[in-house]
Amino acid sequence: xxxxxxxxxxxxxxxxxxxxxxxxxxxxxxxxxxxxxxxxxxxxxxxxxxxxxxxxxxxxxxxxxxxxxxxxxxxxxxxxxxxxxxxxxxxxxxxxxxxxxxxxxxxxxxxxxxxxxxxxxxxxxxxxxxxxxxxxxxxxxxxxxxxxxxxxxxxxxxxxxxxxxxxxxxxxxxxxxxxxxxxxxxxxxxxxxxxxxxxxxxxxxxxxxxx
Amino acid sequence: xxxxxxxxxxxxxxxxxxxxxxxxxxxxxxxxxxxxxxxxxxxxxxxxxxxxxxxxxxxxxxxxxxxxxxxxxxxxxxxxxxxxxxxxxxxxxxxxxxxxxxxxxxxxxxxxxxxxxxxxxxxxxxxxxxxxxxxxxxxxxxxxxxxxxxxxxxxxxxxxxxxxxxxxxxxxxxxxxxxxxxxxxxxxxxxxxxxxxxxxxxxxxxxxxxx
Amino acid sequence: xxxxxxxxxxxxxxxxxxxxxxxxxxxxxxxxxxxxxxxxxxxxxxxxxxxxxxxxxxxxxxxxxxxxxxxxxxxxxxxxxxxxxxxxxxxxxxxxxxxxxxxxxxxxxxxxxxxxxxxxxxxxxxxxxxxxxxxxxxxxxxxxxxxxxxxxxxxxxxxxxxxxxxxxxxxxxxxxxxxxxxxxxxxxxxxxxxxxxxxxxxxxxxxxxxx
Amino acid sequence: xxxxxxxxxxxxxxxxxxxxxxxxxxxxxxxxxxxxxxxxxxxxxxxxxxxxxxxxxxxxxxxxxxxxxxxxxxxxxxxxxxxxxxxxxxxxxxxxxxxxxxxxxxxxxxxxxxxxxxxxxxxxxxxxxxxxxxxxxxxxxxxxxxxxxxxxxxxxxxxxxxxxxxxxxxxxxxxxxxxxxxxxxxxxxxxxxxxxxxxxxxxxxxxxxxx
DNA sequence: GATGAATGAGCATTCATTCAT
DNA sequence: CATGAATGAATGCTCATTCAT
Numbered sequence: 033x034x035x036x037x038x039x040x041x042x043x044x045x046x047x048x049x050x051x052x053x054x055x056x057x058x059x060x061x062x063x064x065x066x067x068x069x070x071x072x073x074x075x076x077x078x079x080x081x082x083x084x085x086x087x088x089x090x091x092x093x094x095x096x097x098x099x100x101x102x103x104x105x106x107x108x109x110x111x112x113x114x115x116x117x118x119x120x121x122x123x124x125x126x127x128x129x130x131x132x133x134x135x136x137x138x139x140x141x142x143x144x145x146x147x148x149x150x151x152x153x154x155x156x157x158x159x160x161x162x163x164x165x166x167x168x169x170x171x172x173x174x175x176x177x178x179x180x181x182x183x184x185x186x187x188x189x190x191x192x193x194x195x196x197x198x199x200x201x202x203x204x205x206x207x208x209x210x211x212x213x214x215x216x217x218x219x220x221x222x223x224x225x226x227x228x229x230x231x232x233x234x235x236x237x238x239x240x241x242x243x
Numbered sequence: 244x245x246x247x248x249x250x251x252x253x254x255x256x257x258x259x260x261x262x263x264x265x266x267x268x269x270x271x272x273x274x275x276x277x278x279x280x281x282x283x284x285x286x287x288x289x290x291x292x293x294x295x296x297x298x299x300x301x302x303x304x305x306x307x308x309x310x311x312x313x314x315x316x317x318x319x320x321x322x323x324x325x326x327x328x329x330x331x332x333x334x335x336x337x338x339x340x341x342x343x344x345x346x347x348x349x350x351x352x353x354x355x356x357x358x359x360x361x362x363x364x365x366x367x368x369x370x371x372x373x374x375x376x377x378x379x380x381x382x383x384x385x386x387x388x389x390x391x392x393x394x395x396x397x398x399x400x401x402x403x404x405x406x407x408x409x410x411x412x413x414x415x416x417x418x419x420x421x422x423x424x425x426x427x428x429x430x431x432x433x434x435x436x437x438x439x440x441x442x443x444x445x446x447x448x449x450x451x452x453x454x
Numbered sequence: 455x456x457x458x459x460x461x462x463x464x465x466x467x468x469x470x471x472x473x474x475x476x477x478x479x480x481x482x483x484x485x486x487x488x489x490x491x492x493x494x495x496x497x498x499x500x501x502x503x504x505x506x507x508x509x510x511x512x513x514x515x516x517x518x519x520x521x522x523x524x525x526x527x528x529x530x531x532x533x534x535x536x537x538x539x540x541x542x543x544x545x546x547x548x549x550x551x552x553x554x555x556x557x558x559x560x561x562x563x564x565x566x567x568x569x570x571x572x573x574x575x576x577x578x579x580x581x582x583x584x585x586x587x588x589x590x591x592x593x594x595x596x597x598x599x600x601x602x603x604x605x606x607x608x609x610x611x612x613x614x615x616x617x618x619x620x621x622x623x624x625x626x627x628x629x630x631x632x633x634x635x636x637x638x639x640x641x642x643x644x645x646x647x648x649x650x651x652x653x654x655x656x657x658x659x660x661x662x663x664x665x
Numbered sequence: 666x667x668x669x670x671x672x673x674x675x676x677x678x679x680x681x682x683x684x685x686x687x688x689x690x691x692x693x694x695x696x697x698x699x700x701x702x703x704x705x706x707x708x709x710x711x712x713x714x715x716x717x718x719x720x721x722x723x724x725x726x727x728x729x730x731x732x733x734x735x736x737x738x739x740x741x742x743x744x745x746x747x748x749x750x751x752x753x754x755x756x757x758x759x760x761x762x763x764x765x766x767x768x769x770x771x772x773x774x775x776x777x778x779x780x781x782x783x784x785x786x787x788x789x790x791x792x793x794x795x796x797x798x799x800x801x802x803x804x805x806x807x808x809x810x811x812x813x814x815x816x817x818x819x820x821x822x823x824x825x826x827x828x829x830x831x832x833x834x835x836x837x838x839x840x841x842x843x844x845x846x847x848x849x850x851x852x853x854x855x856x857x858x859x860x861x862x863x864x865x866x867x868x869x870x871x872x873x874x875x876x
Numbered sequence: 877g878a879t880g881a882a883t884g885a886g887c888a889t890t891c892a893t894t895c896a897t
Numbered sequence: 898c899a900t901g902a903a904t905g906a907a908t909g910c911t912c913a914t915t916c917a918t
Binding site: 496498499576579580583584594597598601620621623624625627628631632635638639641642643645646654657658661662 | 787790794836849873
C-alpha cells in the first residue's frame, strides 16, 4: 500500500472538472479498460501503470482525467450499476402487465447480459471494500435501487394475488443475490449450459414466490 | 537476492514439512491471525509485516513456519472449509431421520456459527483467485465436499417423497450459496436480526424444495 | 508486491523502449558505472543500490532506464564486445596487406586497449552464466564475431602461404583466448611489464601459425 | 551480502579442530557437494541452505564442520589443486625421459581427467576473488606449484636441446592456461570431440616449444 | 498534452550466522 | 549431534502520485 497518507479522495469536487466531449470520452475509455483489468486481476493487483498501458494514455496524463485509482474503481462500479438499471428501463418492459412474465423477463434479461458481465458483479462483491466509506455508501444506494425495482414487481404481484411471500425486501434481496449465482460460483456452475442455468434459475425463483 | 529463480511455491512439498506439535501450534497461530487480517483488509492489502506484528513472530522466523504468503492464504481457506465440514459431523446430526428437520438443522447450525464467520465466507469468494491454479483446484474440491453433503440430504429427502426439485446438484449449490447471503450482502441485511434472518432463510429454502 | 507474476525479462521488447538522446545518455552512464562495479566486485555481489549510488540516479528512477539488473549485465557485456569489434574497424587496418603484420597489429591493438579493459574480459568469462539462456546466446554470437575476424586473417595468410595450421577455427579461438591471458591470469603475470608481455605474446602467437 | 562484519575467516585456527575420521568424512562430503553446487550456480549464488539440503546436514550443524561459507570455497579450491598436482605424481611419470613425451603425457592426462573437471577450473578463475586476500594468496601459491612442474619439464627439455622458447615461466603459464581452453571456452569448443581437441591442443602446444 | 525527474513508502523474501537447550 | 529461536543486514523491485517544463 503506497502512501495512504496523501490520499486525494475521488468524488470530492475540489477542482471544477473538465467535461468536454473529448474529456468524457477519454474517461470512459479509461473506465472500460480498467473494468476489464479489475475483473481479471482484482483492483489491488492492477497498477496504474497497467491501466496506462491498456489505455495508451501516459500514466502521468492519466491523472488529468481521473483523480486517483480509487476514483477509477468508483466509476467502474457506478457504470456496472448503470447498466443493471438500464435493464428495467428497456422499452416495453414497464408495459408488461403479468407480474410472473415481468419477473421472467427480468431474469432472462439479467442473465442474458449478466452472463456477459457476471464477472463485473463478482467485482462488485469483491472490491467494494476497497472504497472509503463515503464512496461505498453511494455505491450501496445504487445497489438498493436495483433491489427496489425487483421489490416493486414483487409487491405488484402480491396485490394481484399471483405472488406470495413473507417479506418483500428480503425476497427481493435474495433474488438479486440469486441472479448472481453464476458469477459468484461459476466454478461449480460450469456443468450447466447458459440455457439450462436460465431454466433452472427461473423455476427456482418463480417457485419461491408463487403460492 | 530475493531469489526470483528458485521460487518455492506453497503446497508443493519439496521438503518434508515439520510437523511437531509445537510447529503446528505456531502455524495455526499464524493462520488465525492472518484470517482476521485478511477478512478485515483483504489478502493483497495485508503485508507479511502486519502478520508478523499480529503474531508477534519476527517476520524472518515467520518463514520458518510457512513457505510464502500464498501458503498462508491457502491454509486460511483450508481452515474455513474444515470448520464448515465439521458442522456435518456433529454428534447426533447423522442420526436425524426427517430430511426436513435435517435441512433445518444444517441451516440453523450454519447460520449460528456462520453468522460468526460470515466474513470468512466473503473471504473465500473474494480471495480465492489470488491463489495459483494448482492450489485453487484443491480449494474448490474442498468446497465441493460441502455441497455434496447438502446434496446427500436432498437426495434422501426426495427418496422419502418429502422433497421435490429438478436438479439435485444445482439445488445444493444454490443452497450453499443462499446460506452465504448474509455474509455477502450484509450491507442490505442489517435491517434484520439474526433470528429474523434465520427464520426467513429457513422458510425460503424449505419452500424451494418441498412439494 | 515484488511482482513475482508479472516479471519483465530484459531484452524482451514488450514495450518499445525510449530512445531519445537523453535516454541513451543516461543508459550508457549507468552501464559505465555498472561495468566498473561488476569488474570490481562481481555481478551478484553488486547491488542495485550500489549502482544507484554510483550513478547518482535514484534507484527507483534507475528502473526508468533499465528493465532489470539482468539487463544491465547484458548491456555491459554487449558494450565490451562492441569495443572489441571496433578494433578491427580502425582506419587503415583492413588495408594492411601482409597477414603477419595484420596479426601483429591485432595483437598490439588488443593488448594496448585490452590491457586497460582486461578486467572486462574476466567479467565476460565470469559472469556470462548469470544470464538466462536467451541472452547468453546473443552474447556468444557476439563473441563469435570476434573469433571470425581473426579467422579471416588466418585464412588469408594461409592462402598467401605465410601461415600454416591445421584447423582455422580452433586456432582463431585459441588466439582470442591467448589474448586474454593477462586478464585471466594476471596474478602470475605481474612479473612482466606490458611491453615484455606484448613481445612474448606476439612471438608465441606468431610462431604458432608460421611455417 | 549479509553481515560482512562478523566474519569468521577460514584458516585461522581459533579452536582446535576435531580431526576424527568421521569429522573428516563429513567435511569432504560437504566439500564434494559444495563443489558441484559452486560449479553449477557459482559461489555467491549458492546458499548455505542449499549446501545443507544437498548434504543432508542441518544448516546449523554444518557450522560444526566448517567455519564459514568462505572456508568451504577455500577447501573446494584446495581440493581441485590437489587433484591437479596428483597428475604429476602418478607412478611412472617422473621416469619418462623424453621431454616431448613427458609433455605429451601431461597434456593427455590433464585433458583426460581435466575434461571431467573442466568446470572446476572455470570455478577457479571465476570465484577466486570471492576469497579474502590472505586465502587468495594460499590458493595462488598452490596454482604456482602446478605451473612450476610444467616449467621443470620445459627447462629439462631445453637443456636436452629438444625445446626452444624465450621465457620458461611465461611459456609454462601459457601452457597451463591453454590446457584450460576447453573449460573456459566450451561454448565455442563444442564442435570438437574430446579426441579432436586433444590432438589439436597437443600439436599446438608442442609446436610452440619445439625448434 | 508530452516528458523528464523525483519521492515517500513499501513489498516479500533471503542471507549467513549464532546460541542456548 | 538435534532443535527452536533469534538477528542484523540486505536483496531486487514496485507502488501511486506530483511537479515543473
